[in-house]
Amino acid sequence: MRTLVHLSDIHFGRVDDRLLAPLRATIEAVQPHVVVVSGDLTQRARSEQFKAARAWLDTLPGPQIVVPGNHDIPLYNVAARFLTPLTKYRRYITPDLAPEYVDDEIAVMGLNTARSLTIKDGRVNREQVDRLQERLARVDPNLTRIVVTHHPFDLPEQFDEDDLVDRAPMAMEAFSKCGVDLLLAGHLHASHSGNSARRYKIAGYSALIVQAGTATSTRERGESNSFNVLRIDGDEIQVERYSWKDDTAKFEVATIEVFRRDGNTWQPLGTTPDMPEAITSNETVAPQGLTG
Numbered sequence: 222m223r224t225l226v227h228l229s230d231i232h233f234g235r236v237d238d239r240l241l242a243p244l245r246a247t248i249e250a251v252q253p254h255v256v257v258v259s260g261d262l263t264q265r266a267r268s269e270q271f272k273a274a275r276a277w278l279d280t281l282p283g284p285q286i287v288v289p290g291n292h293d294i295p296l297y298n299v300a301a302r303f304l305t306p307l308t309k310y311r312r313y314i315t316p317d318l319a320p321e322y323v324d325d326e327i328a329v330m331g332l333n334t335a336r337s338l339t340i341k342d343g344r345v346n347r348e349q350v351d352r353l354q355e356r357l358a359r360v361d362p363n364l365t366r367i368v369v370t371h372h373p374f375d376l377p378e379q380f381d382e383d384d385l386v387d388r389a390p391m392a393m394e395a396f397s398k399c400g401v402d403l404l405l406a407g408h409l410h411a412s413h414s415g416n417s418a419r420r421y422k423i424a425g426y427s428a429l430i431v432q433a434g435t436a437t438s439t440r441e442r443g444e445s446n447s448f449n450v451l452r453i454d455g456d457e458i459q460v461e462r463y464s465w466k467d468d469t470a471k472f473e474v475a476t477i478e479v480f481r482r483d484g485n486t487w488q489p490l491g492t493t494p495d496m497p498e499a500i501t502s503n504e505t506v507a508p509q510g511l512t513g
Contacts, residue, residue: 222326222452222453222454223254223255223324223326223327223365223452223453223454224251224252224253224254224450224451224452224453225253225254225255225256225257225327225329225367225450225451225453226248226251226253226255226256226257226282226448226449226450227257227259227405227431227433227448227449227450227451228256228257228258228259228433228436228448229258229259229260229261229290229371229406229407229408229433229434229435229436229448230259230260230261230290230407230408230410230433230434230435230436230438231258231261231262231274231277231435231436231437231438232261232262232263232264232292232435232437232438232439232440233262233263233264233270233271233273233274233277234263234264234265234267234269234270234273235264235438235439235440236273236437236438236439237437237438237439237446239470240436240437240446240465240472241277241437243465243470243471243472244436244437244448244472245277245280245281247463247471247472248281248282249281249282251450252282253282253450254324254327255284255285255286255322255327255329256281256282256283256284256285256286257285257286257287257329257369257405258278258285258286258287258288259288259290259369259370259371259405259406259407259408259433260288260289260290260291260292260293260334260335260370260371260372260407260408261290261291261292261293261371261407261408261438262274262278262287262289262290262292262293262310262314263292263293264292264438265292265295265296266292266293266294266295266296266309266310267309268309268313271293271309271310271312271313271314272313274313274314275313275314278314284322286320286321286322286329286331286369287314287315287320287331288318288320288331288332288333288334288369288370288371289307289310289314289318289333289335289371290335290371290372290407290408291335291336291341291342291343291371291372291408293307293309293310293314293335294306294307294310294335294336294337295309306335306337307333307335317331318331318333319331319332319333319349319352319353319356321356323360323364325361325364326364326365326453327364327365327366327367327453328357328360328361328364328365328366328367329367329369330353330356330357330366330367330368330369331368331369331370332345332349332353332368332369332370333349333370333371334370334371334372334386335371335372342372342383342384342386342387343370343371343372343386343387343408344372344386344387344388345370345386345387345388345389345391345392346388347391350391350392350395351395353368353395353399354395354398354399357399357400357401358399362400365402365403365453365455365458366399366400366401366402366403367401367402367403367404367405368396368401368403368404368405369405369406370386370404370405370406371406371407371408372384372385372386372406372408373385373386373406373407373408373409373413373430373432374386374389374392374393374404374406374417374420374430375404375413375415375417375419375420375430375432376409376413376432377409377411377413377432380409380411384408384409386406389421390421393417393421393423393428394423396428397423397426397428397485400485401428402428402429402458402482402487403428403429403430403431403451403453403458403487404417404428404429404430404431405431405433405449406430406431406432406433407432407433407434407435409432409434409442410434410435410438410440410441410442410444411432411434411442411443411444412432412433412434412444412447412449412462412476413430413431413432414429414430414431414432414460414478414480414489415429415430415489416428416429416430416480416486416487416488416489417429417430418486425484425485425486426485426486427485427486427487427488428487429458429480429487431449431451431460433447433448433449434446434447434448434462435447436448444464445464445465445466446464446465446472447462447463447464447465447472447475448462448463448472449461449462449463450463456481456482456483457479457480457481457482458479458480458481458482458487459477459478459479459480460477460478460479460480461474461476461477462474462475462476462477463475478490
């Protein structure tokens with residue numbers, strides 16, 4: 222089994238400082254094999270914000286797979302936005318815009334969806350998708366295949382279609398051919414889990430799509446600060462959403478969802494195997510493998 226921590230939209234420059242130490246402690250207690258950060262490390266792509274983000278990431282376990290978000294491209298500095306959009310991200314966070322982690326159970330691949338021209342929206346292009354297919358062709362076909370982007374391939378019902386990453390249908394067709402199992406994203410500051418079959422009608426294929434809320438930003442957009450823990454065990458993935466609780470000043474498990482693979486499709490089971498009823502956002506339980 223592999224355990225992933227999925228953070229997104231940490232937004233240094235507009236961080237709730239109360240959350241940083243408890244979040245780090247919770248992540249350390251989970252003991253993840255990989256920490257994924259799906260973009261928007263800063264609020265306005267300023268050097269001091271990138272430095273603060275880098276310093277905090279350095280306190281977290283590794284390895285880490287990090288991709289940029291639209292906020293990591295300068296907004297008001299027009300010259301930098303179009304001529305050197307990710308220079309500071311590359312300098313302070315990572316020079317690799319297509320990071321990957323592969324072991325004997327999982328393959329995690331990052332894709333950069335942040336663009337100068339689209340302002341807040343994101344995009345994937347054919348060259349990126351072709352390169353991803355080449356990368357996945359080199360790994361064991363039995364591994365669980367995970368793609369990390371900032372902009373989402375699916376949305377909670379209340380969001381507009383414009384929030385989807387541009388060229389998503391093209392990318393999803395390619396993902397179906399190279400057997401991508403799981404898509405991780407952020408951007409919306411809203412949590413969401415489900416399979417791709419509702420939106421993308423691809424015969425014999427549906428990926429699991431998991432959206433993370435904002436882990437530390439003061440811009441909560443109606444949902445408390447949160448992050449995801451994914452426990453990947455062959456044909457089963459458990460998605461645990463941890464939410465910030467002001468009354469306890471801790472991140473606690475708010476929901477647990479379980480998904481199982483049947484062939485090339487991922488389907489929700491709705492409850493963990495040892496729980497007779499679905500977990501609701503008002504209940505707190507100890508996740509498997511974590512006590513205290």
